[in-house]
Amino acid sequence: MKVSTGIRGLDKVLDGGIPQGSAVVLEGAPGTGKTTLGMQFLYKGIVDHNEPGIFFTFEEFPDQIYEDMKSYGWDLKDLERKNMLRVIGISPDILLEQMVANDGLFEQLVREIDGKRIVIDSISLFEYLSNEAGEKGRSILYTVRNIVRKFGLTSLFIQEDDNLDKSKIPFEHFIADGVIRLSLKEHMNIYRKRTLEVTKMRGTKIKEGEHIYQITDSGIYLLLASQIVTDKYISDNNEKIKTGIPKLDSLLGGGMAKGAVYMLDTNSKANYRHIVGAIYAERVKAGNRILSLLSSTQTITELKALMDLYGINIDQLAKEKRFYFIEHYNRPFPAGWEGSVFQVQDMKNEEYDLFLREKCTSLIKDNHEDWFAYYDLSTIFNERGAEYVLRSFAKETAFARSVGMTVLVLCNFKEVGVQAASFLERTSNGVFKTWVDGSYQYMQVTKSPDGQISKPYLLESIDQKPYIRLV
Ligand SMILES: Nc1ncnc2c1ncn2[C@@H]1O[C@H](COP(=O)(O)OP(=O)(O)O)[C@@H](O)[C@H]1O
Ligand SMILES: [Mg+2]
Incomplete structure (x- = not known):
């Protein structure tokens, strides 16, 4: 009592x-x-x-x-x-x-x-x-x-x-x-x-x-120290979608709010692959269709190996057009994936902007399932420039929200500078970050639509799915 x-x-x-x-x-x-x-x-x-x-x-x-x-x-x-x-x-x-x-x-x-x-x-x-x-x-x-x-x-x-x-x-x-x-x-x-x-x-x-x-x-x-002003509309009205990492879901008040935009801020030393892998796997299992922006460091072969760990056959998903890729580097992809890889390396920024909008609209119109997008913003910074990001990001997230697409954006806040980081943080509905300090990796929710901020948790590698655990 x-x-x-x-x-x-x-x-x-x-x-x-x-x-x-x-x-x-x-x-x-x-x-x-x-x-x-x-x-x-x-x-x-x-x-x-x-x-x-x-x-x-x-x-x-x-x-x-x-x-x-x-x-x-x-x-x-x-x-x-x-x-x-x-x-x-x-x-x-x-x-x-x-x-x-x-x-x-x-x-x-x-x-x-x-x-x-x-x-x-x-x-x-x-x-x-x-x-x-x-x-x-x-x-x-x-x-x-x-x-x-x-x-x-x-x-x-x-x-x-x-x-x-x-x-x-x-x-x-x-x-x-x-x-x-x-x-x-x-x-x-x-x-x-x-x-x-x-x-x-x-x-x-x-x-x-x-x-x-x-x-x-x-x-x-x-x-309460962990209470900042809430995005009440989103936290109360949106269905929660699970990340596949139980503790992270509970820190987010049940999961990511559907149709909201989250940032994953990671420094270069931190290993975020399993965070992303766990979320992909969970979203695929929930029947979501996925749109993934490939980074220069993550190849399709690597992604395949990662998803294999989670029991997800990405080859089959790509062939069935349930997993789509945006590719900036003109790399080869497996046979049968033609319809699900979008090569954008030759598109100018305006064209790319238009492509995102039209492609997403038509994909969503044709497939009524829920959509989850993973967007590696470092790639956009590198390939399209900071100015493009600052000019278009708010529009793109507003668009994703308007079509109910849940988005996880990967970014390194330190790398993009204080001003851009603060803009990105403001534009997104939630932020979680992972970083390495000494020989430990940490994870913390620093912004969420329901106003809850978490303390930093240690990230531990475990032998079974989802291969990571917050302690
Ligand atoms: N209505 C009030 N509004 C704001 N502060 C007040 C009010 N009434 C008293 N205080 C302040 O609250 C403080 C705390 O007092 P108190 O509870 O006696 O502290 P303590 O027992 O720790 O010494 C005092 O400094 C007093 O000036
Ligand atoms: Mg007293």
């Missing part, structure tokens, strides 16, 4: 919320919003989920907290009157004593309001305590955590950032079920950026990254 944090974005980061009964450390420097987040957790728990809560404060008087929280429109006194909330100003030693004692104040409070959530603001002061059992300093936290667990309470332990040695993992992190960290950083010189990061949470998946939050008039509001 997950307990909602009262912050929608944070619930998403935590895949639903904090596992019930967890003790979570909430740490950050003064002014980052820990008290606010702690109280929002209790306030929303009461108002939205009918779960009573207790707030223990060591450093401030309850009156000060009532006053501060009014700025978010939270009437805490009213909730206290309704026996849903307790705000208790207490010293750490007395709280500890009353927690350990049989039927102490702590137990009474929890029973009185049937408490489900608690916040302790802040546990930093426990450090200076010792108890009767001879426990000292931070190991007291064990005791506190165990008691809280015994009552089945979901708890936030606020920890003031002490700016001590950051290379060591603080003791609190070991005993806590989770750690949420708030930071305030300088941003573009004058702005300050507030970020939240969950570094640990037992029993739930977490969305990694530094998520930006704002303190607003209604409390803390968090935006």
Whole structure:
């Protein structure tokens, strides 16, 4: 069971919320919003989920907290009157004593309001305590955590950032079920950026990254790091087509949106053949017709060998006119492929432009199946020039979209320069990239119609289809 944090974005980061009964450390420097987040957790728990809560404060008087929280429109006194909330100003030693004692104040409070959530603001002061059992300093936290667990309470332990040695993992992190960290950083010189990061949470998946939050008039509001503005029309209305690489499909929200244009950005060291091979194989199996622009480095013989690996007989597909090729290099092709290879090496740019348009229109008109196109843009850059790409690419993708053709465009963003890369990125609906760093190859979705961006995944070679796996 997950307990909602009262912050929608944070619930998403935590895949639903904090596992019930967890003790979570909430740490950050003064002014980052820990008290606010702690109280929002209790306030929303009461108002939205009918779960009573207790707030223990060591450093401030309850009156000060009532006053501060009014700025978010939270009437805490009213909730206290309704026996849903307790705000208790207490010293750490007395709280500890009353927690350990049989039927102490702590137990009474929890029973009185049937408490489900608690916040302790802040546990930093426990450090200076010792108890009767001879426990000292931070190991007291064990005791506190165990008691809280015994009552089945979901708890936030606020920890003031002490700016001590950051290379060591603080003791609190070991005993806590989770750690949420708030930071305030300088941003573009004058702005300050507030970020939240969950570094640990037992029993739930977490969305990694530094998520930006704002303190607003209604409390803390968090935006997921992986959320950019969505291409809602495409993501909601288009059928998803699978890539044949299961993890990639899930990162793309089920697959590529049909009729959308995706870029595969790859550097020269990265091996992208299996990515393309897996997608071809999957599309062929799904009954798609394929249009493929051959690059100078990929010969038909090579492509045949690659597709053989995936159990796809490209020779037969070419003869049946289910697999078409655009060839810029006038290379020989097997007998029987005459109708499915388009030699374009002699076409001037205007002719080529026209050819693409007319050829695609007539192919699609004659064959009502879905179409998938693979377009090696580096070849077009080399053979037709950057100017041609910049002039025609937007038109070509618009055309592909209008006829419902799903397109994967291969390009090396680094090679084409920042300006062209940014134009290509803007023009396409989704981008995934693969690159080599050291002895590892990575893959990451950096743009998708539903606004999701993924973290970088390692690309591992495996023995069976699709021969690659994202880890
Ligand atoms: N309505 C509001 N809108 C924006 N910021 C606010 C509002 N109310 C308070 N704040 C700011 O929120 C910040 C966080 O306060 P607090 O939760 O007490 O942080 P912490 O407990 O980490 O020291 C304060 O710096 C305060 O100025
Ligand atoms: Mg505080």
